[in-house]
Amino acid sequence: MLSERFAFLLFAAIALVGAVNVVTRRNPVHAALWLVGSFLGVAGLFLTLGAGLLGAIQVMVYAGAIMVLFLFVILLLNLETTPFEGLSIARGASLLAAAATLALVVVPFATAKELRAPATPDLPELPATAGNVANALFTKYALPFEVVSLLLLIAMVGAIHLARRPRRGEPA
């Protein structure tokens, strides 16, 4: 389908352009907004795959709730635009590493004669409706799901612990 391919290219372009701008903008508010754009592009990709539920959740949770919180904190801290500090050896090295990683991803795709999806025999072809997603999450993948949520909880507790002011008489 031509229109499907067009939609995929459009949303992929939005996601990628957004992602590149997130790391290149010097103003943190602009970077956050480009990230919102990138998330919206990913939500569009979900929609082209027929996974409307995931697309809606992507917009509500990531583009909506989480990024608004990000923006809230950025505005509250009143972060300044970071000036360009020039090239250092560390910067050059990280640029080189990034370029090498990118090449590792791009070169196989660019040189491959044909692209084939990896075989997934244990995944039945179910539409990504709420019922199917919930069934998968709470039966077959219940343990990984709970482990991931525990991981998020640990990260949250850790962040609060690090940011908390030490009480009097307590070592910092």
Next chain:
Amino acid sequence: MSTLPVALLSSALATPPAAAADSTPPFWTSLLMVLVVFGITMTLVPLMVLAERRISAWMQYRVGPNRVGIGGSLQPLADLVKMLFKEEVQPDGVRGFLFTLAPATAAICSLSMMAVVPIGGTLAIGGWSIPLVVADCDIGVLVVLALSSIGVYGITLGGWASNSKYSLLGGLRSSAQMISYELTLGISLLSVLVVSGSFESGSFRLSEIIRHQAESGLWNVVRLPLGFVLFTIAAFAETNRLPFDLPEAEPELVGGYHTEYSAMRFGLFFLGEYAAMVAGSSVIVCLFLGGWHLPWLAPAVTVGPGGAVVQVCVFLAKVLAFLFFFIHVRWTLPRLRYDQLMKFGWKWLLPLSLVNLLFAGAGAALGWF
């Protein structure tokens, strides 16, 4: 009373034969629906602006605007002309692109919400069955939530791009407030989806929720009275209406996020707020008050042209009644203080909405509904 109107009415309301209503309608019917729904919204918005001023005047024993047109009926038009022709003031240090994008975001998000709201059942005409909704997509209700969470950016960015401390504080308040109340909104919505059996069918269409209410003859407000109250309160907060209009609290923040806005950019914020009210009322009517359904009148989902008109009128009457409630509350209640607002949202509404969800789940499991 002559029997002719009654006979006409009942023949108009009768369900047409099922065989006539199974082919997909041509593409232009969707475009027509876009025009109809957009037209309804854009008619209700100026009507609301006028009603707000006249009703507030009535409640405060004043006259209100009554000079333009008969009884002030053309006042919104005059306001629009004023906004279009006023000078567009852009203060120093404003981030130009975002300063324009912010009101546009607010207006577009509120207006697009109406796309998933069914204004009637399914119209069967000339062999086609046309659902009376712009986009009858599976994720219907979620689209409303998603758009409302994107709409927050309009206000937050408007506050930031204005380069003014009052605007910034207004924008920050709004983002904190909307995030807090979105949780209650979402969880109350979940309870509706649970009792409507949306999780079994995997479809979050508003039309399915209305169909469930119409076929069982019981509106969700009866099933979930607490959910209805919670959802309504959260909707007030989401639309930044009194008693939750902290983002634009005049005594503290001048105009809040739109302090620096003028002319049509301000007009877009204004349009966005009222369109959000119209969309919010429509969604509440669909979720809790049976949408186009009225007991003993036009109970069928699929109807002929006459029945469709009746259904749309019933739907509009409910929406207008709810909008009147919106206005009435605004001119009755005082504004909350910011800490009260947060305490109320997190310590009262959120736990209550969880209780309501538990109630809905238990009811669905035990077959109370």
